Amino acid sequence: MKHIVLFRNDLRFDQQPALAAAIAAKQPQDELLFLFHLNPEQFAVGTARHDYFFKTVEWFKQECRKIAPLHFIVGTVEEAFQELITEIGNDISFYFNRQMSGFGLKRDELLIALLEKNTIPYQQFLDGHLHSVYDVMKPDGSPYKVFTPYFRQWVTLEKPGYHRLKVQFITAEKAQLTCFKKGEKVFNELVTDLKPSYWDDTIGLEAARKQMVTFLKNGLENYDTARDIPSIEGTSRLSPYLKVGVLSIVEVFHAAQSTEARGQATYIKELAWRDFYQMIACYHPDEKNNEIMPKYRAIEWEKNPTGFKAWSVGETGFPIVDAAMKQLNCTGWMHNRLRMIVASFLVKDLGIDWREGERYFSERLIDYDAASNIGGWQWAASTGVDAVPYFRIFNPTVQSERFDAQGDFIREWIPELVDVASKHIHEPHKYNISYIIPIVDHAKARLAAIERFKKLDEIK
Numbered sequence: 001m002k003h004i005v006l007f008r009n010d011l012r013f014d015q016q017p018a019l020a021a022a023i024a025a026k027q028p029q030d031e032l033l034f035l036f037h038l039n040p041e042q043f044a045v046g047t048a049r050h051d052y053f054f055k056t057v058e059w060f061k062q063e064c065r066k067i068a069p070l071h072f073i074v075g076t077v078e079e080a081f082q083e084l085i086t087e088i089g090n091d092i093s094f095y096f097n098r099q100m101s102g103f104g105l106k107r108d109e110l111l112i113a114l115l116e117k118n119t120i121p122y123q124q125f126l127d128g129h130l131h132s133v134y135d136v137m138k139p140d141g142s143p144y145k146v147f148t149p150y151f152r153q154w155v156t157l158e159k160p161g162y163h164r165l166k167v168q169f170i171t172a173e174k175a176q177l178t179c180f181k182k183g184e185k186v187f188n189e190l191v192t193d194l195k196p197s198y199w200d201d202t203i204g205l206e207a208a209r210k211q212m213v214t215f216l217k218n219g220l221e222n223y224d225t226a227r228d229i230p231s232i233e234g235t236s237r238l239s240p241y242l243k244v245g246v247l248s249i250v251e252v253f254h255a256a257q258s259t260e261a262r263g264q265a266t267y268i269k270e271l272a273w274r275d276f277y278q279m280i281a282c283y284h285p286d287e288k289n290n291e292i293m294p295k296y297r298a299i300e301w302e303k304n305p306t307g308f309k310a311w312s313v314g315e316t317g318f319p320i321v322d323a324a325m326k327q328l329n330c331t332g333w334m335h336n337r338l339r340m341i342v343a344s345f346l347v348k349d350l351g352i353d354w355r356e357g358e359r360y361f362s363e364r365l366i367d368y369d370a371a372s373n374i375g376g377w378q379w380a381a382s383t384g385v386d387a388v389p390y391f392r393i394f395n396p397t398v399q400s401e402r403f404d405a406q407g408d409f410i411r412e413w414i415p416e417l418v419d420v421a422s423k424h425i426h427e428p429h430k431y432n433i434s435y436i437i438p439i440v441d442h443a444k445a446r447l448a449a450i451e452r453f454k455k456l457d458e459i460k
């Protein structure tokens with residue numbers, strides 16, 4: 001019997017439910033086979049997340065040599081797995097961590113149908129979140145729509161235990177199937193095309209654990225307040241590792257919980273937002289295309305390609321927005337406070353459809369997670385569950401003065417403002433300082449945004 005572990009965004013050995021189950025099931029005469037499915041339907045060539053993910057796969061491929069080689073198959077779900085089954089035979093069993101929303105959910109449904117058609121046994125597990133989409137429900141069994149009561153229940157539930165993989169070495173699967181050779185060739189070509197990036201030196205588990213330990217030691221104590229200041233490392237910056245699954249959320253949770261740091265409770269609450277948005281994505285499968293609140297589906301968004309361009313390249317004339325977009329474009333990551341500011345600016349100040357911003361983030365973020373990103377955008381657009389009310393609109397200048405009071409973050413990303421005094425840096429145009437003139441009048445834009453929502457609110 002061959003026990004096939006299918007890896008996807010769970011590129012690790014510790015706290016890996018599918019891998020642990022395969023190892024537990026393996027008899028001495030059995031073989032363990034590691035598999036990665038290259039699905040062209042899932043490639044997002046040219047995006048930051050594609051490059052970051054496949055660089056991590058490349059790192060993981062080397063790691064796998066410690067246990068069993070990682071093989072690749074290529075094609076749609078039906079093509080790739082049928083080819084494998086035809087070649088390898090029926091004496092196999094599959095183990096994988098199932099996705100509960102978005103593309104991954106549909107892909108796994110196809111896979112399960114194919115395995116069942118071929119009468120291949122499989123075991124599926126939930127991974128990637130502390131609680132699954134089924135764990136935290138209202139007393140009547142329906143899903144929550146508001147985070148606070150969701151969290152009240154979430155925090156009382158027992159979390160999964162953390163297990164490190166004990167097995168050091170397992171007999172490697174030597175089979176060189178034609179489908180593996182084909183997959184290997186495609187993978188090698190794909191890796192050759194990946195572009196150098198800001199994160200290249202921090203791919204993989206060692207860097208992830210170092211980042212986590214450093215944050216827990218130096219950052220968690222003051223997380224409550226420091227997490228809103230983009231000029232300092234006040235947050236954990238673990239989102240890319242959690243996204244690709246190099247680091248288990250269960251490991252992060254237990255590591256945070258084992259400290260006595262003041263910021264512990266707030267940090268754990270942030271981890272709950274990931275679960276919340278995953279749950280929302282599962283119960284609102286069309287949230288990428290449609291406003292979750294039906295009454296706002298008729299919003300008339302502005303067609304403003306010039307505004308969108310200025311926003312995306314960081315040339316709006318609002319230094320905090322511009323600096324944030326430059327951070328995103330340069331590094332593939334953006335601080336949470338800034339994600340809220342720039343999302344609000346695009347949707348409320350420029351009146352541009354939140355889907356355009358969501359798409360832009362999906363191309364630029366290395367930690368792009370559809371559930372969290374759509375959740376964040378629909379929150380900022382006031383169209384999602386538990387979203388910011390449409391009349392409470394971020395003033396980008398006030399946000400800048402509050403969260404980048406000295407202008408340190410702005411200076412880091414906008415060299416032409418490096419010598420500007422803190423009291424002038426948030427609105428340079430008012431002080432005759434040479435910088436882009438703001439592309440929009442915030443006060444007027446605010447009223448227009450309120451009007452856009454209000455008229456739909458009044459329709460019964």
Ligand SMILES: Cc1cc2nc3c(=O)[nH]c(=O)nc-3n(C[C@H](O)[C@H](O)[C@H](O)COP(=O)(O)OP(=O)(O)OC[C@H]3O[C@@H](n4cnc5c(N)ncnc54)[C@H](O)[C@@H]3O)c2cc1C
Nearest residue numbers: 235236237238239270273274336339368369372373376377
């Ligand atoms: C418009 C918008 C888009 C976003 N897009 C994404 C995205 O594509 N991928 C993504 O992982 N997060 C997204 N977020 C949430 C949040 O901004 C990032 O998770 C956070 O900035 C990551 O940095 P960190 O690891 O230092 O966070 P920390 O503050 O250290 O938080 C720890 C972890 O908690 C989780 N978390 C924290 N805040 C949130 C949140 N609001 N929603 C969901 N999870 C959260 C993340 O996994 C994060 O790594 C988005 C937020 C907004 C407002």
